[in-house]
Amino acid sequence: MAIRTPAASPTQAAASGRASGSSAGWVHPLAQVQGQVLVEAGAVLAAGVTVQADPSATVRLGPASVLQEGTSIYGRAQGRVLGDDRASYAVWVGDRAFLGYKALVQSPVYIGPGCFIGFRSTLYNARLGAGCVVMMHALVQDVEVPPGKLVPSGSVITQQHQADGLPDVGPADRALVDELSDTAGLVTPTAWREPTGSAFPDRTADSNERDGFGTMTSQLLPPDVVQRARQYLAQGFTIGTEHADSRRYRSGVWQTCSPIQSPRESEVFAALEACLREHSGEYVRMFGIDPRAKQRIAPVTIQRADGKGVAVSGSVAQASSSSSSAYRPAASSTGGPLSAEVVNQVRQYLRQGYRIGAEHADTRRYKSNVWQTCVPIQSSHEGEVFASLERCLAEHVGEYVRLFGIDPKAKRRVAPVTIQRPDGSSPAVSPGSLSSPSVNPPNYSTASSFGSSPGYGGPGSVSGDSAQQVRQWLSQGYHIGAEHADIRRYSSNVWQTCAPITSNRESDVMAALQTCMAEHPNEYVRVFGIDPKAKRRMTPITLQRPGSQVPYQHSPTPAAPASNGFSQSSGNGSAPMGGLSQDVVQQVQQLVNQGCRLSLEHADARRYRSGAWQTGGSLGGSRVSDVLSALESQLRQHSGEYVRLIGIDPKVKKRVLESTIQRP
Numbered sequence: 001m002a003i004r005t006p007a008a009s010p011t012q013a014a015a016s017g018r019a020s021g022s023s024a025g026w027v028h029p030l031a032q033v034q035g036q037v038l039v040e041a042g043a044v045l046a047a048g049v050t051v052q053a054d055p056s057a058t059v060r061l062g063p064a065s066v067l068q069e070g071t072s073i074y075g076r077a078q079g080r081v082l083g084d085d086r087a088s089y090a091v092w093v094g095d096r097a098f099l100g101y102k103a104l105v106q107s108p109v110y111i112g113p114g115c116f117i118g119f120r121s122t123l124y125n126a127r128l129g130a131g132c133v134v135m136m137h138a139l140v141q142d143v144e145v146p147p148g149k150l151v152p153s154g155s156v157i158t159q160q161h162q163a164d165g166l167p168d169v170g171p172a173d174r175a176l177v178d179e180l181s182d183t184a185g186l187v188t189p190t191a192w193r194e195p196t197g198s199a200f201p202d203r204t205a206d207s208n209e210r211d212g213f214g215t216m217t218s219q220l221l222p223p224d225v226v227q228r229a230r231q232y233l234a235q236g237f238t239i240g241t242e243h244a245d246s247r248r249y250r251s252g253v254w255q256t257c258s259p260i261q262s263p264r265e266s267e268v269f270a271a272l273e274a275c276l277r278e279h280s281g282e283y284v285r286m287f288g289i290d291p292r293a294k295q296r297i298a299p300v301t302i303q304r305a306d307g308k309g310v311a312v313s314g315s316v317a318q319a320s321s322s323s324s325s326a327y328r329p330a331a332s333s334t335g336g337p338l339s340a341e342v343v344n345q346v347r348q349y350l351r352q353g354y355r356i357g358a359e360h361a362d363t364r365r366y367k368s369n370v371w372q373t374c375v376p377i378q379s380s381h382e383g384e385v386f387a388s389l390e391r392c393l394a395e396h397v398g399e400y401v402r403l404f405g406i407d408p409k410a411k412r413r414v415a416p417v418t419i420q421r422p423d424g425s426s427p428a429v430s431p432g433s434l435s436s437p438s439v440n441p442p443n444y445s446t447a448s449s450f451g452s453s454p455g456y457g458g459p460g461s462v463s464g465d466s467a468q469q470v471r472q473w474l475s476q477g478y479h480i481g482a483e484h485a486d487i488r489r490y491s492s493n494v495w496q497t498c499a500p501i502t503s504n505r506e507s508d509v510m511a512a513l514q515t516c517m518a519e520h521p522n523e524y525v526r527v528f529g530i531d532p533k534a535k536r537r538m539t540p541i542t543l544q545r546p547g548s549q550v551p552y553q554h555s556p557t558p559a560a561p562a563s564n565g566f567s568q569s570s571g572n573g574s575a576p577m578g579g580l581s582q583d584v585v586q587q588v589q590q591l592v593n594q595g596c597r598l599s600l601e602h603a604d605a606r607r608y609r610s611g612a613w614q615t616g617g618s619l620g621g622s623r624v625s626d627v628l629s630a631l632e633s634q635l636r637q638h639s640g641e642y643v644r645l646i647g648i649d650p651k652v653k654k655r656v657l658e659s660t661i662q663r664p
Helices: 010-019 160-164 171-182 223-234 246-251 265-278 340-351 363-367 382-395 464-475 487-491 506-519 582-593 605-610 624-637
Strands: 032-034 036-039 050-053 058-061 072-075 091-093 104-111 122-128 139-141 208-210 216-218 238-244 283-290 295-303 355-361 400-407 412-420 479-485 524-531 541-544 597-603 614-619 642-649 654-662
Touching: 032 036, 036 050, 050 058, 058 072, 072 091, 104 223, 223 238, 223 265, 223 283, 223 295, 238 246, 238 265, 265 283, 265 295, 295 382, 340 355, 340 382, 340 400, 340 412, 355 363, 355 382, 382 400, 382 412, 412 506, 464 479, 464 506, 464 524, 464 541, 479 487, 479 506, 506 524, 506 541, 541 654, 582 597, 582 624, 582 642, 582 654, 597 605, 597 624, 614 624, 624 642
Parallel strands: 032 050, 036 058, 050 072, 058 091, 072 104, 091 104, 104 122, 122 139
Antiparallel strands: 208 216, 238 283, 283 295, 355 400, 400 412, 479 524, 524 541, 597 614, 597 642, 642 654
């Protein structure tokens, strides 16, 4: 027989449980049951147990399941699990499951039949198969644990490969579980009586209720905030709080709440609740204070001004290092949200004297390339920078987040890197952008920073000739677009659009192109102009090719508007007549060595403005000298016109180069 208690008060839920006798669950008078909670036959809820379900959520407690003193189960409206009856639940507790003292369950969670959850262990967004044993002080989050597995005491299981590698429950483990279950110390349910008079205290939604251990369990603070506060106290830290309205929050200016001097849980929770009530409609954050090192530990936002829920991620152990160099990325066992590549990138920025900034954008703004600034990071201390980035990620779950360096001398941004996507996947940080801290990132603030040298300007940047073409498109009033394709799609000529570039400012366009290249490091990336009047695209230029850490290099356009592609130098001997510029000779040599076919296209000034090129002759020959001779001959035939060199990869039958080598 199931008990449904929609929006019932604690007193009503408890009374319903006792009235059903032995054919239904047993609910102690000092247990709280609120919302849509199904208490199956034989389920036992001891004193101090809290089971809460949001109006649109359902919590199910299976037959013969046991919840010891202090156990808390919270079924929120967000997230569902599939129960054995194929219906959706916020929390499903299977038959004969046993939840020990002060176990904490935050939906969505599925606990299979015969599972044991040890004292003070925490489950969040997890699924446990039948017969699993979670020992004491463990955290199981964001994983699915196979049936019959053992989670040792103190374990932090937040990655699926950790869950898959857990050992099986052995006979000794099962014997210990049986012993702990047999010595639960529960009073016989038949001895429970209806409370009378002052024995049943007055309860309100925001009050604190005494649990079975003589400590206070907050009913206003979210369970993850309560858990984080207990972690602070368990490590000997005191707790501090700060608040800021929306204006101060954007400026990173926080004001201190009343200091919390006491280390007692009840007084700490009361002070936190008082701060939240006093500053409703503002941002509030909590942090630990290490009395020995006299420094803050792992600040977390516990209230937002817009009323949205706040995800308190990670654990104090991850962020409480006394030294910033002890920070470990997500690939380690600590399970921090920052990847190893992001950590290395931040450290490189800091070593170069840059400050760190971060921005976020939802999917709609991301498509329009409109980013909003996260809280400014004023500190250059690694630990505080990492904590600020983690906080930005946690506050903008489901959005794009990117970080960038800030050069305080030049007052410019350096190489933005996307570190979070809405779908939860980890963006690939281009290895080229992390290679060497000594490489100065390109400066997009001035046109002279592009095409100033024939070499490549840096990994993930736009080469000189491509930058010159982009500037030419912008000067003609064209918009700029970019596309990417992996090798398979490239062979089929199927391209995917990068984030639209809405700005016509050169610095913004170059930054957007670099972002596209960094987000797709192992793919082809090309750029093209868009004529807004004729509503057509210009011939695209390939910026990047897979198989290397740097984009494909285009040779820069000759600096001076000479009448053709000849220079006054004698060349390097590769050109028979010594007339071609050194840059063009090197480009031809590179293409011939790669096995590419070469040809030319030409256009007069009128056709050039319209992007209408005419096909010239192919440059035949297997030797570089033969190709260069044919190239010189073609340039003479089309003197007074624009001429560009075309490279074609014969394997994939695609163009790999379009480089203007002569201007009228």
